Amino acid sequence: MATISDVARSAGVSLSTVSYVLSGKRSISEPTRTRVLDAVALLGYRPNAGARALASASNRTGVIGLVVPLHEDADVNVVMQFVRAVTTTARRHEADVLLLTQEDSAGLERVTATALVDGLVVLDIAVDDPRIPLLAGLGRPVVLIGLPRETQGLSCVDFDFALAARTAVDHLARLGHTSIGLVSSSTSSVHQAGYADRLQAGFLEQAAAAGVRVATQSCDPTAAAARTCLAGLRAQRPDLTALVVHHEAALPHLVSALGEQGVRIPRDLSLVSVGAAGAAAGLPQPVDVVEVPVGEMGRVAVEMLSARISGAGTAEVRLLSSPLVTQGGSAPAS
Amino acid sequence: MATISDVARSAGVSLSTVSYVLSGKRSISEPTRTRVLDAVALLGYRPNAGARALASASNRTGVIGLVVPLHEDADVNVVMQFVRAVTTTARRHEADVLLLTQEDSAGLERVTATALVDGLVVLDIAVDDPRIPLLAGLGRPVVLIGLPRETQGLSCVDFDFALAARTAVDHLARLGHTSIGLVSSSTSSVHQAGYADRLQAGFLEQAAAAGVRVATQSCDPTAAAARTCLAGLRAQRPDLTALVVHHEAALPHLVSALGEQGVRIPRDLSLVSVGAAGAAAGLPQPVDVVEVPVGEMGRVAVEMLSARISGAGTAEVRLLSSPLVTQGGSAPAS
DNA sequence: GCACTGAATCGAAGCGCTTCGACGACGAAT
DNA sequence: ATTCGTCGTCGAAGCGCTTCGATTCAGTGC
Structure with missing residues (x-):
């Protein structure tokens, strides 16, 4: 590996001149600049990252x-x-x-x-x-x-998961839905992270404000769990006409399960997913989304x-x- | 951040002594060692990674x-x-x-x-x-x-994908299967990587050696593609009794499709998957596996x-x- | 008692770089 | 003509560390 002093020697200038050419922190005459840059190119010089970090006042490693x-x-x-x-x-x-x-x-x-x-x-x-x-x-x-x-x-x-939930409920409420279910994840890390709770709080708040009845249910990302989850929601509220799903991994299973049960989206049920980009792509039935911009x-x-x-x-x-x-x-x- | 000279001063020794205590490259008396280590602990000293890499003969950054x-x-x-x-x-x-x-x-x-x-x-x-x-x-x-x-x-x-395929075919042939299908991925990167071809070569080689008839088909990781793929294989060889699947993402769809068609594993069809760990977990039907030890x-x-x-x-x-x-x-x- | 060895420690050089303070040269201002 | 400021460049210090002699001080053998 070529060092800065190889470049200096090759260009016939001092160490510091090379450094200033490269950093631009002091003015350098055009001919010198060119000679240095040529030498850099010739030798394929790349400054050593460690040495640079050590010496620089800012002390940054990049x-x-x-x-x-x-x-x-x-x-x-x-x-x-x-x-x-x-x-x-x-x-x-x-x-x-x-x-x-x-x-x-x-x-x-x-x-x-x-x-x-x-x-x-x-x-x-x-x-x-x-x-x-x-x-x-x-x-x-x-x-x-x-x-x-x-x-x-x-x-x-x-x-802002709370806002996303309020947005979803508001949208559904404006369409006349008065009974909305919420599906959330059941994994513990999701709950420790708090965003599931923030979303649920937003959901409940907006539902209360809009006079909407609610059901909530958690779900695992399997086909069987999706069926159980839907059954659970219907048990809570047989009149459900809309769902907010906050669980990208369970979403495909829920949509499949609904399809198998003959539930058509959006005719029989409206569905809004809150999840990462792409989570709602390629599903057999359409869903509206509030995308988490990961x-x-x-x-x-x-x-x-x-x-x-x-x-x-x-x-x-x-x-x-x-x-x-x-x-x-x-x-x-x- | 404390430096090595802070430690040296605090322990009342020279810079190099601290360095030797830490690296163990020269013998140091027990009392000195202890004093240095105490100072290190007291000051919470951590050697600067960049400086260390710069100075060391090996020049390693870790x-x-x-x-x-x-x-x-x-x-x-x-x-x-x-x-x-x-x-x-x-x-x-x-x-x-x-x-x-x-x-x-x-x-x-x-x-x-x-x-x-x-x-x-x-x-x-x-x-x-x-x-x-x-x-x-x-x-x-x-x-x-x-x-x-x-x-x-x-x-x-x-x-060794070729060996994996030979192993799978050999296993099936020993069970008396004489007509075996191979499902592979259709994405271009998989083929550029060459392992799909190596696997297929092993598959064909062992099939030829064992006098087994074959069918091959690529597949995308969707439910619809899985059905098409199975149909394609049957068209090639209506007498298929076993499948080697080299496509972890399509495997769940293939197994589901088989289930929907009333094909029972292993009664109606034997299935060996070659794929990454965990790819065959949680499927509705059992499959044998040659695990790619990622x-x-x-x-x-x-x-x-x-x-x-x-x-x-x-x-x-x-x-x-x-x-x-x-x-x-x-x-x-x- | 003397050179000799080995253990413990130190000082200084140097890794490759940035940066600061000089310094010479030169045109502008006085 | 002298001073001043600028521009372009250089030398040297130093970032935090490792490592190579060199040095000191026992202890050993003769």
Whole structure:
């Protein structure tokens, strides 16, 4: 590997001149600039990332850490969407991504204390996440994806699940539906993350405001569970004419089950799904959706982190929202 | 952040003594050792990773790069299994993982040339992968997961798909099956990767050797495609009594379709799946499996990379295999 | 008693880079 | 003609660490 002094020698200038050509932090005459750049190209010189980080006043490594859940009941599709958005956005900010798993709890300390990373994006934050004190004590910028109970001094990005539910109920209520069911996930991590509860709160609030009767039921992502879930809802409210489904993995099974039972969407039942992009694609029956903008959340998280790393911006909570998209999944109540 | 000189001052020793206590590369008296370690604990000292890599003779950063496909038709489940295995194995080798996406083609050069990583694990290698010349010219250890046409001087890990197919056919032939179908994936990336072809070659070879009649058909991972695929196979060979399925995503649809058509496994049809771990779990009918040991492949890749980074080992190709596990998916031909 | 060994420690060099303070040269202003 | 400011460039310091002699101080053998 060529070093900066190889370049300096080859171009017949001093070390510092090469550095200034490359950083642009001082003016350099055009002929010198060209000679240096030619030497760089000739030697295929790339500055050593470690040395650069060591020497620079800002002390930045250009690497951000991404902490992902790799346990069983994390939705791999959603995690992958985050990963994709975070890595591509990081690249736009001249940063690379170091991957940490949630299980490697010592990793947070390790990569920040040893200055491997400039900051962290942490996925899958629980309402009472045990890592929060640790993260706060790291002395490095951190952005959480998720909404802990106490957000004082923390940067957080999340989707406004309560608003999404209110939007869905409002839409259905305006169509004349007066009895609406809610299907949510039954996995514990989803509940620890709190967003299921926030969504349900929004659902109930808007239903109360609109005078809508409700039924709620959790569901596992299997065909059998979907049938049981539907039966449970009907037992609670035989007059159900609409469903809000907040469970991307169970959605296909629910739609199939409805199809098998001869329930036509939207004629017999209106259905609104709240879930990650693509979750409602390729289903045998149409559903309306409020899309959880997973990629957007990852993008915003990196942008916030990047700002904080460069000293700009302060801790803030950003709740994203997205519109309900009708695609034939709902109809006026008959 | 405390530096090594803070520790030295606090312990009343020289810089180098602290370094030797921490690395164990020279003998240090017990009292001094203790004083230094106490100071380290007191100050919460963690050596700066960049400085360490810069100064050390080995020049290692303790970071390996992992190049993953993030495009649409990559199976997220499989990718995630690789990621999990690679990160956990890397940790056992004191390394962290930097994530690169396949799309970021300049990334390979960037992270190696700037000495961000000590080596690379590259997933999803195509038979004629355009990155191979680039990877060879990097001057850093690289382990490929997949099997390119030319493996000269390259470290590769893959599953022996041909052997898996021969195993499956042999198993079925011994049960008296004389007409066996093969279902494979139709996505182009699967074929570029070459393993589908290797599996098919093994399938045909063993079938010929055992005097078994065959039918082959590709399939998309949807319910409709599964039905079409089965119809296609029956059209080729109305007497089919067994199926080898090499397509984890289509497997559930195929099994459902068979169930709907009243085909009982294993009474009416024997079915062997070749696919990633967990792909055959939770199906409504039993299937036998030859498991593609995705996690194992990731583990072996990191182990090989780790050896090459520390100067040990030479380029080699490792083909893993795994046994056929019978779990009620096959029965003697009637 | 003396050179000799080995254990324990230190000082200094240097990894590859950034950055600060000089410094010479030159045109503008006085 | 002298001073001043700018521009372009250089040298040296230093980021935090590892590592290679060198040094000191027992302890050993003769």
